[in-house]
Amino acid sequence: MTLAKTAWREGAVLCNHIEAKEFHYNDNQKVCGVQLRDVKSGEEISLSAKQIVNATGPWVDLLRDKDHSKKGKQLFLSKGVHLVVRHERLPVKQTVYFDNTDGRMIFAIPRGRITYIGTTDTAYEGGKEEPGTTKADVDYILEAVNQMFPSVKLQAEDVESSWSGLRPLIHEEGKSASEMSRKDEIFDSPSGLISIAGGKLTGYRKMAERVVDRVVQQGAFNTKASSTATQELEDAAFASYAEVQALVDRLFTEYPKLLPDFKSAEYLVHNYGSASESILRAAQKIELPAELALAAAEADHCLQNEMTLDLLDFFERRTGRLYFDILSIPRIRQVVSMVFAKFYGWTAAEIETQEARLDEAINRVKAW
Ligand SMILES: Cc1cc2nc3c(=O)[nH]c(=O)nc-3n(C[C@H](O)[C@H](O)[C@H](O)COP(=O)(O)OP(=O)(O)OC[C@H]3O[C@@H](n4cnc5c(N)ncnc54)[C@H](O)[C@@H]3O)c2cc1C
Numbered sequence: 001m002t003l004a005k006t007a008w009r010e011g012a013v014l015c016n017h018i019e020a021k022e023f024h025y026n027d028n029q030k031v032c033g034v035q036l037r038d039v040k041s042g043e044e045i046s047l048s049a050k051q052i053v054n055a056t057g058p059w060v061d062l063l064r065d066k067d068h069s070k071k072g073k074q075l076f077l078s079k080g081v082h083l084v085v086r087h088e089r090l091p092v093k094q095t096v097y098f099d100n101t102d103g104r105m106i107f108a109i110p111r112g113r114i115t116y117i118g119t120t121d122t123a124y125e126g127g128k129e130e131p132g133t134t135k136a137d138v139d140y141i142l143e144a145v146n147q148m149f150p151s152v153k154l155q156a157e158d159v160e161s162s163w164s165g166l167r168p169l170i171h172e173e174g175k176s177a178s179e180m181s182r183k184d185e186i187f188d189s190p191s192g193l194i195s196i197a198g199g200k201l202t203g204y205r206k207m208a209e210r211v212v213d214r215v216v217q218q219g220a221f222n223t224k225a226s227s228t229a230t231q232e233l234e235d236a237a238f239a240s241y242a243e244v245q246a247l248v249d250r251l252f253t254e255y256p257k258l259l260p261d262f263k264s265a266e267y268l269v270h271n272y273g274s275a276s277e278s279i280l281r282a283a284q285k286i287e288l289p290a291e292l293a294l295a296a297a298e299a300d301h302c303l304q305n306e307m308t309l310d311l312l313d314f315f316e317r318r319t320g321r322l323y324f325d326i327l328s329i330p331r332i333r334q335v336v337s338m339v340f341a342k343f344y345g346w347t348a349a350e351i352e353t354q355e356a357r358l359d360e361a362i363n364r365v366k367a368w
Contacts, residue, residue, distance in 0.1 A: 017309055023052070023067055023193065031067065031191040040309065050220035053211055054195040058128050058166040060187075061197075069189035075197055076169045077125070078177035081137040082118035084161040084323055090115040090145065090152055100144040104178050108145065111324055112263045114160065117141055121178040124166055133162040135368045161326045161365040168197045186214060194218075205229075236274040244269060247276065255280050257290045268298075271319060275301065288335065295332035299339040311340055311354040312361055322361055329362065 017039045024033035024046065033048040054063045058077055064070040087110055095109045108117045120137050135156075142154050169180040184199030184207050194214055199207050205228050212226035238244050252265035258280055259265040268276045283290075283297035302308040302318045314336060316322040321329055333355075341351050 020054075020056075020063065023063075023191070024048075025191065029191060031189070031193045051215045051218060052193055053215065054193055055197075055211070057197065058168045060168055060195050064187065064189065064193075064195055067189050067191055067193045069187070069191060069193065069195075073185065073187070074171050076123070076171040076177070076180060077128070078167045078169055078180070079122050079124040079131045079137075079164055080119040080167060081133045081141065081162060081164045082116050082323075083133075083138060083141050083159045084114050084116045084326075085154060085158045086160065087113055087115050089154060089158050090117065090149070098144075098148045101147065106141070106144045106148070112267055114324055116323070117145055121167075123177050128166060130364065131164045131166055132364075133164050133368045137164070138162070138368055159366070161323045162368075163323050163365065170198050184210075186210065188214075192218065234273070238273065244273075247274070251276060251280065255284075258283050258294050260290070264294075267325075272298075272301065275305070292332060292335045296335050296339050299336045300343075303340065303343045311337055311358050314340070315358060316361060322365060326362065326365065329358075333358065 019037045019039055020034045021037050021044070022035040023031045024035065026032045031052050032050075033046060034052060035044060035046055037044050054060055054067075056063055058075070061070050061075045090108055092108050092110050092115055095107060097105050097107045100106050104121060106117065107119070108115055118141065120140055122137075124131055138156055138159060142156065142159075145154050146152060167177075167182070169177070170183065170185050172180050182198065182200055184196060184203065187195040187197070189195070194211060196207060196211050209226040209228050212228070215221065216223060216225055238247075248262070248265045248269045251269065252259050252262055255265075259268070268279065272279060279297045279301045280294070282300065283293040286293040286296050288296060298319070299308075299314060302314055306318055308314050308318050311333070312322075315329055315333075319325075337351060337355065340346065340354070344350075346354065
């Protein structure tokens with residue numbers, strides 16, 4: 001069964017491997033469906049829907065344009081770059097932020113074996129897929145850190161990895177990127193399409209609540225307002241951060257071979273929560289050196305439970321290793337690739353393509 005059909009049956013309409021290409025309209029010019037393309041297979045399906053929400057971040061205006069409703073307020077794309085250095089090179093104990101000489105705020109955030117620093121905030125007009133990190137971005141961030149911590153003397157060679165993203169800000173005339181509000185906004189189209197853009201990651205449930213309430217108001221569904229405020233994200237949710245820490249402590253003590261240092265226990269629990277122990281138990285049954293056994297069990301968990309698509313998806317989105325632990329990739333990629341190849345039945349040629357895409361990404365995060 002193709003990914004598109006699976007996603008459709010499970011109701012995950014706009015997920016990151018299914019592209020909404022075009023909208024369908026009824027005789028009253030109301031949007032009543034969408035043409036979807038499975039980005040992996042190229043296959044298309046047509047989907048009918050009572051209500052369609054466009055929550056495509058930097059691409060929101062592109063879809064509003066397709067809906068002929070890009071009028072009034074529009075998006076302004078601002079590029080933000082983060083750099084990653086070994087924690088020992090910038091050994092902050094907790095997140096610190098400081099003002100740069102241009103008045104912008106800079107963050108330095110410790111995470112496992114690294115510290116990441118960001119960010120830039122510059123107007124952006126290029127292709128949205130990979131905005132990329134430039135030398136000017138790297139110089140800007142390193143200069144800001146070196147001014148605040150003169151003894152650190154960070155250099156471009158210290159940067160292990162980087163990533164860049166686009167903030168879909170709501171355009172405000174006469175303001176620079178860093179002055180524009182980070183507030184989210186809903187756009188209603190005469191066709192009935194609801195678009196939402198802007199906002200912060202930390203506010204995503206509030207944004208989702210507002211959108212669901214708007215959908216309900218439009219009367220397409222016989223249901224009450226959003227209930228997200230009282231819903232837990234998973235069955236075995238932690239009641240407090242103390243419970244998270246208690247699990248890290250216990251797993252670190254009980255699985256010394258698989259978790260040789262505290263940071264690897266933290267990594268596991270921060271990524272997989274209460275599923276961490278089942279990954280460790282599975283790893284215990286794999287006859288490989290500890291690090292490889294754990295990687296194989298982690299890959300299998302992601303395939304079985306997290307809809308992981310391919311090798312790059314695993315190293316980039318599911319585990320964050322491409323950014324936060326890039327040095328671990330050469331050590332475990334072969335075993336992870338074998339687990340994926342078996343699960344998806346990849347041919348030798350497909351494995352080669354997958355490996356090449358991963359290499360490309362590893363080069364990209366250090367190319368400026
Ligand atoms: C550099 C930077 C730093 C940030 N820092 C913070 C921070 O410190 N704290 C914070 O709270 N927030 C921060 N944010 C903001 C946060 O990342 C965004 O608010 C959040 O990602 C918005 O989520 P979203 O789901 O609306 O959009 P996105 O996360 O952009 O998701 C949009 C999705 O739509 C998909 N899509 C696009 N077109 C189509 C299509 N045609 N069909 C189907 N799918 C499509 C895309 O592939 C993507 O997966 C930061 C953003 C940036 C760029």
